[in-house]
Amino acid sequence: MTLIDKLAYSSKLAHVKAGSKLLAALVVMSICLAFGSPAVSATTIVLMSAATLFMGGCRLKRYAKLMLVPMAFVATGVLTIIVCRLGPGDSSLFSFRLPGADYGVTASSLYMGARVMLKALGAVTCLYFFSLNTPMNSFLSLLRRRFPGVLAELMELMYRFIFIIWDEAGRIRTAQASRLGYGGFSDSLRSLGELAAVVFIRAFRRADRIGLALESRGFEGNFEYLCETESSSPGLTALTALSAAALAAVGTLERALK
Amino acid sequence: MNIIEVRNLCYSYEDGEPALDNINLDIAKGKTTAVLGGNGAGKSTLFLNLNGVLKPKSGSVYFEGREIKYSKKELLELRRKIGIVFQDPDDQLFSASVIKDVSFGLMKLGLELDEIRARIDAVVGQTGIESVMDKPTHALSFGQKKRVAIAGVLVMRPEVIILDEPTAGLDPQGVSEILGLLCDIREKTGVTVLISTHDIDLVPLYCDEAVVLDKGKVVFSGLPGRLFSRPELLREHNLRLPRINHLMNILHDRDGLAVDTTAATISQARRSIVNLVKSGGR
Ligand SMILES: Nc1ncnc2c1ncn2[C@@H]1O[C@H](COP(=O)(O)OP(=O)(O)OP(=O)(O)O)[C@@H](O)[C@H]1O
Ligand SMILES: [Mg+2]
Numbered sequence: 432m433t434l435i436d437k438l439a440y441s442s443k444l445a446h447v448k449a450g451s452k453l454l455a456a457l458v459v460m461s462i463c464l465a466f467g468s469p470a471v472s473a474t475t476i477v478l479m480s481a482a483t484l485f486m487g488g489c490r491l492k493r494y495a496k497l498m499l500v501p502m503a504f505v506a507t508g509v510l511t512i513i514v515c516r517l518g519p520g521d522s523s524l525f526s527f528r529l530p531g532a533d534y535g536v537t538a539s540s541l542y543m544g545a546r547v548m549l550k551a552l553g554a555v556t557c558l559y560f561f562s563l564n565t566p567m568n569s570f571l572s573l574l575r576r577r578f579p580g581v582l583a584e585l586m587e588l589m590y591r592f593i594f595i596i597w598d599e600a601g602r603i604r605t606a607q608a609s610r611l612g613y614g615g616f617s618d619s620l621r622s623l624g625e626l627a628a629v630v631f632i633r634a635f636r637r638a639d640r641i642g643l644a645l646e647s648r649g650f651e652g653n654f655e656y657l658c659e660t661e662s663s664s665p666g667l668t669a670l671t672a673l674s675a676a677a678l679a680a681v682g683t684l685e686r687a688l689k
Numbered sequence: 690m691n692i693i694e695v696r697n698l699c700y701s702y703e704d705g706e707p708a709l710d711n712i713n714l715d716i717a718k719g720k721t722t723a724v725l726g727g728n729g730a731g732k733s734t735l736f737l738n739l740n741g742v743l744k745p746k747s748g749s750v751y752f753e754g755r756e757i758k759y760s761k762k763e764l765l766e767l768r769r770k771i772g773i774v775f776q777d778p779d780d781q782l783f784s785a786s787v788i789k790d791v792s793f794g795l796m797k798l799g800l801e802l803d804e805i806r807a808r809i810d811a812v813v814g815q816t817g818i819e820s821v822m823d824k825p826t827h828a829l830s831f832g833q834k835k836r837v838a839i840a841g842v843l844v845m846r847p848e849v850i851i852l853d854e855p856t857a858g859l860d861p862q863g864v865s866e867i868l869g870l871l872c873d874i875r876e877k878t879g880v881t882v883l884i885s886t887h888d889i890d891l892v893p894l895y896c897d898e899a900v901v902l903d904k905g906k907v908v909f910s911g912l913p914g915r916l917f918s919r920p921e922l923l924r925e926h927n928l929r930l931p932r933i934n935h936l937m938n939i940l941h942d943r944d945g946l947a948v949d950t951t952a953a954t955i956s957q958a959r960r961s962i963v964n965l966v967k968s969g970g971r
Pocket of ligand 1: 702703704708726727728729730731732733734735776
């Protein structure tokens with residue numbers, strides 16, 4: 432989680448309006464899902480990965496590592512599509528016998544699997560384009576403009592305090608470890624229990640102090656502030672339109688050729 | 690002229706131990722006052738009583754001659770005029786975005802957007818946080834967070850700025866930058882500054898007045914020079930002399946040199962020693 436957070440802040444697209452990036456991701460993703468064809472999905476993967484890598488400036492190695500996570504999930508899911516029960520007389524590329532029935536991989540199940548896999552990864556690249564290039568702060572500002580009120584504020588505070596509590600837990604853990612707290616298994620369990628207790632108490636106390644600080648700053652029950660200035664990017668909008676057109680063309684072409 | 694006056698103030702937390710015990714204090718307008726005292730002496734508690742966040746159990750606080758009444762409207766007004774920089778910046782910075790945090794409070798003053806941006810730009814430059822404006826708060830170092838916290842108070846242009854250990858966690862250059870900045874601002878605007886610190890060497894450099902707290906009581910209040918002429922009082926309350934002052938005392942008492950024992954800063958000491966040498970050691 433913290434890796435994605437860091438990457439987003441260092442993206443070259445970090446200052447572009449969160450709205451335009453969200454729009455780009457959603458438009459491309461809906462076209463990809465609507466066609467669901469392997470060619471459109473593959474084009475989506477290439478386009479959106481290129482956008483993240485070249486426009487956003489994400490390093491290829493990092494990106495590949497991040498892609499491995501959803502890839503593993505999708506692959507296990509797709510396995511159950513590729514391997515199917517064979518009827519009598521079905522031609523298969525590969526088969527094995529289990530008690531009761533024959534199972535195997537057929538040309539059509541392989542095609543189905545590949546199609547689903549590409550479609551899912553296409554959607555993932557779209558989501559990654561948004562989340563790897565949009566700092567949480569700018570996303571929260573967007574949320575705030577769309578849904579004013581307590582929900583956005585709550586998310587903002589949570590986002591801030593996750594890191595404070597995370598830091599605090601890290602410090603306590605280091606302190607315990609330096610005093611040999613995580614030696615054996617039972618030691619570790621006890622130390623972990625203490626850590627949880629201490630983090631809880633500290634979070635409680637901190638909430639108190641934060642309340643005092645907010646009050647000192649004239650907090651009246653609602654958060655008002657200036658948001659980051661974000662540049663609108665006509666380039667990105669144009670590219671979104673272009674990609675949408677290209678994807679639609681690929682999809683239609685594929686259908687016509689069939 | 691006193692901007693804040695405290696009369697017979699007592700305060701205790703829920704556990705009942707008195708954290709502040711019959712405090713009487715005058716804070717001079719336009720001056721920088723150092724609030725000194727060991728850990729747990731009651732400095733932070735006193736500050737929170739001054740801006741009305743904590744309500745005294747007994748006694749009263751006067752701001753610009755008027756007693757604080759603790760009505761909601763009056764308190765908001767008071768907090769607009771008294772800005773506090775907290776000891777731990779993680780307590781103060783509630784937003785993950787630096788600009789949001791700095792502009793918080795400013796939005797309520799009813800200023801034009803241009804004016805708001807101009808004020809923020811000016812303070813961002815003064816506190817040297819340009820380079821962290823685009824980072825999320827959790828990616829900042831402790832000292833950087835501290836600077837952001839100070840910026841968030843300075844933009845409000847309060848009449849009194851209270852800094853609870855502003856120098857703890859800052860690098861040496863950061864300390865002189867921040868305190869120098871406060872001196873500048875004070876000269877330009879006549880703002881009143883209250884600083885609590887454990888770094889006693891700063892007091893002769895930047896402070897006009899000193900207050901010493903111990904176990905919730907005021908045990909000294911007056912000019913820093915007078916405080917440093919009473920080393921036994923300092924020792925008794927877990928404090929010490931500024932290093933330079935200490936050196937001048939040793940030179941005087943042990944080495945029999947006729948140096949100025951009240952010199953507490955490098956420049957004062959230098960002047961005294963140069964004079965001594967020029968006059969042939971007598
Ligand atoms: N939230 C709290 N609840 C109960 N007691 C408290 C609380 N905060 C402070 N105290 C107590 O009040 C007394 C004064 O504390 P305070 O924080 O004002 O000291 P301080 O002078 O700021 O110390 P330091 O130099 O360590 O910051 C201490 O005895 C402390 O234990
Ligand atoms: Mg304190």
